[in-house]
Amino acid sequence: MRSIHLCWFLISAIFVVSACVTLPAHAWEKTFELKEYLKLCDFPDQVISYEVDFTDAKVRPEDLVLRNSDGQVVPHQLTDVQLAEDGRLASARVLLRTDLPRGGTRKFMLTTRGDAQVSAFAPAGVVEPEGDDRAVLRVNRQAVRVPYGTHDYGEGRPAAEVPAPILGVADGQGHWVGAGAFETPGEARVIKLEAGLIENGPLMARYQIRYAFNNDRSYRVELTLYHDDAFVSVSEFYDGFSVEDPVRLRFSLVPGLDPDHRLALGNGGYEKHSGEFGREVRTERHRYGKLPFELGLYSPNSNEVVRAATLYRAQGDCALLLAVHSLPQWEVSKRHIWNSYGEPAHLHLYQTDDDKYMRTTLAGRQRHWAIGVIPRQELVVNQISAKEVRSYPVGADIKEVYSRRRHGGPEIRLLQRLNDFSLDRYKDLVFEWDEDLSHDYTIDGRDESLPLKMTYEGFIREFFGHYGLLADLFWDNSGDLGGNHWGWANEWIYPAYLKSRKDWTPEQRQHARALLVFRVHLQDMDIAMPHQSMMSGHPNFVVTMKQGYAIAAATFPKHPHAQRWKDEFLRFWDEFLTLFVRPGDPTTNALPGRWTENVTCYNFASMESCNNAAQSLFVFDGTRLFAHPIAQQWLNWNMHTLVPFYEGNGRIVPPQGAHARLFEVEPGGRWHTKLNAIARLEASQGSEIGQYLLWCTSGGREGKQPQLESQVFQDYGAVLRYDFGGPNEAYLNVQELFGRGYRWNTRANGSLYYAAKGRRLSWNAMETSGDQYDQDQLPLFNINGQSLGARAERNVLYNFDAAQYYLAQGDNPQYTGRGVMMVRDDFIAVYDHVVDGAEGKFQWVNESSGLRAEYFNDPEFKQLVASRISDLRFPIAHNWDAGTPHPAVTSDAFSVRWTGLLQPRQADTVTIAMRARNAGRKLGRNDRGRLWLDDQLVLDSAEKEEVTITLEARPYRFRCEYTHGGGDDAAMHLIWQGPKTHLDPLQAVHFRYLQPMPQIVPVKAGPGDNLHIVSAEALSVVKQPWGAQVGEDQFVFMAGKPVEVEQGPAAFRGTVGYARPGELYLFEGDRIRLGDLALSRNGGEFGVSVRVDASGKVSGRIAGREGGRVEITLPQAVPAGARVFVGGEAVDADIRGQTVSFDVAIGAADGYRVWELK
DSSP states (O other), rough: OEEEEBHHHHHHOOOOSSSSOOOTTTTTTTEEEOOSSSOOOOOEEEEEEEEEEEEOOOOGGGGGEEETTTEEEEEEEEEEEEEETTEEEEEEEEEEEEEETTOOOOEEEEEEOTOHHHHHEEOSEEEEHHHHHHHHHTTEEEEEEEOOEEEEEEEEEEGGGGGSOEEEEEEETTTTTOOOEOOOOSOEEEEEEEEEEEOOOSSEEEEEEEEEETTTEEEEEEEEEEOOOOOOEEEEEEEEOOOOOEEEEEEEEEETTOEEEEOBBTTTBBBTTOOOTTTTGGGGGGTTEEEEEEESSSGGSSEEESSSEEETTTTTSSSEEEEOGGGGGGGOOSSSSSSOOOOOOOEEEEEEEOOEEEEEEESEEEEEEEEEEEGGGGGGGEEOOOSOOEEEEEOOOOOOHHTTTTTTTTHHHHHHHHTTOOHHTTTTTTTOOOOOTTTTOOTTTTOTTTTOOOOOHHHHHHHHHTTHHHHOOOTTTSSSSSSHHHHHHHHHHHHHHHHHHHHHGGGHHHHHHHHHHHHHHHHHHHSSSSSSSEEEEEEEHHHHHHHHHHHHHOOOOTTTTTHHHHHHHHHHHHHHHHHOOOOOOOTTBBBBBBSSOTTHHHHHHHHHHHHHHHHHHHHHHHOOGGGGGHHHHHHHHHHHHHHOOOETTEOOOOOSSOOHHHHHTTTTTTHHHHHHHHHHHHHOOOHHHHHHHHEEEETTSSOOOOOOOOETTTTTEEEEEEEETTTTTEEEEEOOSSSSSSSSSSSGGOEEEHHHHHHHHHETTTTTTTTOGGGGGSSSSEEEOOOOOOOOOOOOOEEEETTTEEEOOOOOOTTTEEEEEEETTTTTEEEEEEEETBBBBBBOOEEEEEEEEEEETTTSSSSSEEEEEOOOOTTTTEEEEEESSTOOOOOOSSEEEEEEOOEEEEHHHEEEESSSSSOOOOTTTEEEEEEEETEEEETTTTTEEEEEEOOOOOOOOEEEEEEOSSSSOOEEEEEEEEEEEEEEEEEGEEEEEOOOOOOOEEOOOOOOEEEEEEHHHHHHHHETTTEEEETTEEEEEEEEEEEEEETTTTEEEEEEEETTTTTEEEEEEEEEEEEEEEEESSSSEEEEEEEETTTOEEEEEEEEEEEOEEEEOOOOOTTTTTOOOTTEEEEEEETTEEEEEEEEOGGGOEEEEEEEEE
């Protein structure tokens, strides 16, 4: 068998008759049928192809004709031809050209021509040589100037002197645009050039250019021109090139065009990237002439990377279109993560003093794109609706385009045709299969507020009303068409179909499920949220989109592609976890698991979609998605971060990063529900981490209690714990972020989140550590507006149980470390190390965004039945109607009180009003609202509905009360508006609720090092030069440099230690004593503890980087026959009277080791 490309003008002719021909009864035939199931838009006329096995046909290429449904012979073309030994066809791809109207069908038959008389179709492409090494390849609506012939350059010719693959392009009217050339800063030389047609038929001409470069580099370009299409498809394949020794293609835009305007769709529409061609080059950021966007793979929200552009002159004759295609096949200079902006293989646009041009680099292995010229009058933006297509010419005033945000120009139409709405790809989708109507499932943890039972009309309107926009506008990542917003619908749309379809007609079911299958196809194309050509970010964006693979497989388990959908998600899943879950560092015992996105919000936004996928794949075939070892690490990290004592026994994540909203992370909140759903799924399969998480997320009512201990997590920090789940539980989180992150900040490193004695003792408002970052309102040490900074290395965690110590460090040259010692649940000691007496500020914050809401079962504020911190986006914007504000409120008449601080962001004169709805309806006739600021009554709805006051940019004590006398119209909205204040209900970010503060004793404050003792309850703290004495018998030794202490019964030499009767903790130092109990160490770099309990049992812990020798002096003689065990194994020890000494081996990778005297 042999393979050939049919070149029609060289090999054979196909004939056509003008009338229908009756086929002989024995004729071979193959039917191609297309049906438009989506009912969205008209697919424009284009070339599509089918793979055909001709083994049983016993025909030669010249025997075939193609007929449409009317029996007329129409052009076709064969490519990828495989011939049998006798010259007959074995297989080939059959090309044909067709459109597909909305809701319509098209049918073609490939048959043998029999004895019919035919006349030849002319080949589409015409090559017109221009000199020795150049030619014009012309198809009716497009032309391209290309290299021509075979040229051997011996030792090589500088690439800049060799014709580039595209020397110019033109439309069918002869408007030539551009001048292409190689640009080679280095010594790139072309050894050989070969160029010519490799295919030419009635539908398509394909031209190939091959370059052999020095240093064994190769470059091949295929240019494909289709009859009746106004673009050139460019596919490039290269090998051996590097960005360090770049070979670039430069295409000047000045000849024949000299564009002064551009259209490029970005975040929010055309406004961001469109307008005057080079307007940014006058700014410092773009002083090198590069425009602020490029064409290529992806950037979040299309901020810097777009997929198509139109370049034109407002008063010109033509416009140039650029669009990328076949993105899953792109192989660029590296595997990009999150954002590919700046990739050399992208198409970059420039304007300099002497040129306007596009430039790209041969970097990677392949790239696919399109270029075309259209007449200026075809430059219109279109709007597709269910009834019509409206066209709007693009005039000289580009601002007219901005107002049409839901429209797309010719570059978008080209992009859609080559990618998402390619008819050639659409035809391969399977829209009809045997669906089991009894199949059903529900995603545990889904948003229960979203209705699943829907009418067909409501289903289409809710989920697919914007598909028509997609067909023309393409992805606009700022709205519902954005890949992330589009993806969020997955957890709702597929279950809604399952719950509703039985009430629909068969035709309605077929239409709806066709749209659902098409959604999966969109995930394959890498246009929205790519995962094949690169791994796009943000993580929560891309997994929200890709979860559709898993959900579709579970929804349609009998679909022929269901297994492939599952497999594709798993392929994505493995890389997704590998990239976005931090690995640990075994050399320092720093655990893996930290998620790239901030723990309080976007960590869960990703987990939400992962839960949906996990629930779905488990239904599909029992796949346990979270059994992946990295997923287990992610869950483990989430579990370790949980802070105790939320409204009793609840556990929630700390407020690190953006959108730290209590109402989402609290039990029953959106994020908490997802974590609990994953825990239930994993626990049902016997997963240990599932059982542990279930205990943590259910308040201890379900699952199995984990035995959590203090841990350091790589690139996150330390989480110190004591008596987890017990009556004396304590928690301390020391933030120490490093490396890639999203919506949390290394500037907040050193922040402490402390909980003990049944309450949270430090907290910050929802955006203080996030989008409205405020260094002054975080629980950290603030030195000249900076905190610790960040560094990759992690220190040893001295987890000695009752007393623990960790030193967090960063890269701030003035602030070298924050040492924290946690002693049981009694207190923490915080030592801040500064350089050269620099002055910093110890900050402690314990506040939440929002207001304290109190709910009363009567209208007189007497029967308090519930209270909570409400940090809903609008804390006072409620429509209860006939319901009540809280489940504990059972009376039809009730009252609510909100208290806290109001913090206007800027001074303004505002009008504050109380309404039953945002729209402006008055409070109910039995209702009353009152508002106090700084304890002054400023508004009483019984007297007036609104008040105008001047507010300063400072905190105001805030109290608002609402009483409902009964009825079905309970509602309360507190809204404001001013010259600087948008009309809206007051948002949670404008409010702060101050929680009770702990006792804070400044042992050492002011310039230089600082030491503070923080406790939940009042303690006696006596300042000492070496630290502090707490109570009568506790000694905290903390100093910036080694000290030697002899004070009463206590002695210490070193920098950090703690002593109390019967317990010694030597963290950094070489000896410590209290009374008759003494502990010392010699050699190495390690810490050690000793404890003598009431029964006389002697034990302790060891941790550090390098072992040495330990010596303990006990209050009484060691019993005869006693031995020392370290890590459960006996070690040699020197025991003499009351003294025990032994050598220990320890490293940072070991964590801690327990030693005992038995």
